[in-house]
Amino acid sequence: MVIACVERAYILHYLSHCAWSSSCYFSLPVNPVTGRSGPSWQVPLSIPLIATELSIEDLLKEVYSPDFAEDVLKSEFSGTSTFSFADVELGLKEEIEIDEIDIDPSSTPDDFVIKAKLMLADLWDKGTLEAVTFQGGTLTISLDGGGSIESISLNGGQTQSGSSLSLNGVTFVSENELTIKLANGGSNVEGVTVRFYEPEIASITGHSFEFTIPAQEFELDSYSPEKEEFEKLTFSNVELSLLVRYKGVGTNTPTLDLRALDVSGLTTPDTAVFSGEGEIVFDSEEATNLLNSRPDQITVTGVLKTGNKSSTIHLSDALEMEYSIVIPLILLSPRISWPMRARYLPWI
Amino acid sequence: MSQASLDGLKDLTTSLRGEVELDYRLPIGAVVDIYLSRSETPASDPDAVHVRVTIDPAPVNEMGRTTTSSKEQIPVELPKETGDLLREGAYAQVRITIPNTANAVVSFTNQDYVKLMAWAELLIAVNK
Secondary structure (H helix, E strand, O other), X not given: OHHHHHXXXXXXXXXXXXXXXXXXXXXXXXXXXXXXXXXXXXXXXXXXXXXXXXXXXXXXXXXXXXXXXXXEOEEEEEEEEEEEHHHOOOOOOOEEEEOOXXXXXXXXXXXXXXXXXXXXXXXXXXXXXXXXXXXXXXXXXXXXXXXXXXXXXXXXXXXXXXXXXXXXXXEEEOEEEEEEEEOOOOOOOOEEEEEEEEEEEEEEEEEOOEEEOOOEEEEOHHHOOOHHHHOOOOOOOOEEEEEEEEEOOOOOOOEEEOOOEEEOOEOOOOOOEEEOEEEEEOOHHHHHHXXXXXXXXXXXXXXXXXXXXXXXXXXXXXXXXXXXXXXXXXEEOOOEEEOOOHHHOOOO | OOHHHHHOOOOEEEEEXXXXXXXXXXXXXXXXXXXXXXXXXXXXXXXXXXXXXXXXXXXXXXXXOXXXXXEEEEEEOOOOHHHHHHOOOEEEEEEEEOXXXXXXXXXXXXXXXXXXXXXXXXEEEEOX
């Protein structure tokens, strides 16, 4: 306003001089503000610094700077799934044939006793079994070559009459001895066949186990309430992790090697080995591609291995898996060079 | 505008102000950082001229979706260094950050966008 008043006063001064003087001349008077001839003024100059338009799609797909991740709103969703080792198909053999039998030296035709060794290694080939404790089921023995069984006992324990042995509370160790008393002699016995009926395992001890885990499926409905509206969007910088917790009743819990897990085709990192609880963080680029394929669920399958140190797994022990997906909402625009083009400044 | 035309403006006054013009349609507020620098990566240049503007969320319906955009013209103070940058070639970069401070449930849709223009306004003395 001050500038405008100065200009107006100067113009009025010039006009009044022209109107009232005896001779109107066109040489400009001295500008009282500048001390030079001619008017002076100031003009506002607006210079564009930046002009950009960003869609929500840009917001999700543009370059992400992790330096600012802490304070940034993130789209997060997660879910939990748990399975117990009772749900795992252990694959113990149900029938073992033992060809090598020993006749007890004290045997007589009327009191004929044979001994057979039952090795745990013959029972399971998915690791090194050191002990198996049963809480149910039945073991039965049949003789190859004929004969009738009067009683059996395991590892010098309580003798049970007949050809069956209750497995409730029975523990097998690496090498076990079955003592079988025959009712009518045993000269024709060539071997024994051991069968497990509906065995219920309470715990297993050993190392280097391999379990094929039951498929865990995490529904992803919650992440896409606006799925139709987002279907054209492309996510970026997705963080996907799987937190795994071993929930066991004992103290001698195993080291978990989860490197052979398959989480919806993602590459499981080599760091997926831990005890108790651990987090598997997947490659962001792979996770981003997975999310952009708009899966309905994340599936965890594959093989769980235990370490080479002896441990005990109770079948009531459980493995809890919690997935977490994070999509940061941050945008760094492309660089814009400056000065900008003249069309923004028509008055220059 | 050519570089030469700016070089000719020797009498830029110290009167310098900025204005950010926003057409904003996001269901949640944001922080806009504008960086001006001679560095080719202004956002990571610690000496860059930095202007920060905080934006309120656009109006939303009961489902947390935006119903319309909000338009604002926000005056900002520009540091004196801006004047030096205006005489020479420089780079500008904008970063939009959505802070993690929202408690309400909102829904982003593909209707959402941000339009942003920033201006520096200064006074040029003519014949002074």
